[in-house]
Every structure is written in C-alpha cells, then in structure tokens.
Amino acid sequence: MSSAIGVPARYASGYLYNGPRDSLVGAQASHAWCEVYLPHAGWIGFDPTNNTLADERYVKVAVGRDYEDVAPVEGSYLGTGHCRLEIKVDVERL
Helix, strand or coil: CCCCCCCCEEEEEEEECCCCCCCCCCCCCCEEEEEEEECCCEEEEEECCCCEECCCCEEEEEEECCHHHCCCCCCCCCCCCCCCCCCCCCCCCC
C-alpha cells in the first residue's frame, strides 16, 4: 500500500456504530474510509463521507489497496433475474 506523495495509505472497510446522538452517513450497511500511516502515530483513519477521523465508532473488518481487495460480498448467484438483495446492518455497543 502506498501513496503518490510517499505517505503509506490504504482502503479500510467495515461498519459504523451510530450512537443515540450520532448521525453518521453509511451506518445502514458496510462503509469504507481511508487510512494513512504516520510513523509516530500508526494508522490513522479518515472518513471523507462524514468529514471526521475514524474513532471507536468504526468497526474495521478489512484493509486493502481498494474496494476490490476488501469487497464485503463476493460470489456468484444462480437463479432468475427477478431477485433483489437487501441489506440492513445494526451495530450495537456491548
């Protein structure tokens, strides 16, 4: 994973926890954000969709170079073309 300006960067995907006072966009299904590596801080995530740093509300499932490296659903379907996939995700604090 690399960057054109010499800062290591990667694509992260997972889920968001939308607490009682949060209104993050993308919490209804899988979500993605970017991360950069800073030598003294480690990997720092930034979510441009919500204009915020990735914090404890972000549940990281996978990292890679881009979406194709970490696609949340992969496989094949055998059946008619009249089907529709629906996804709903609820992330709860334990």
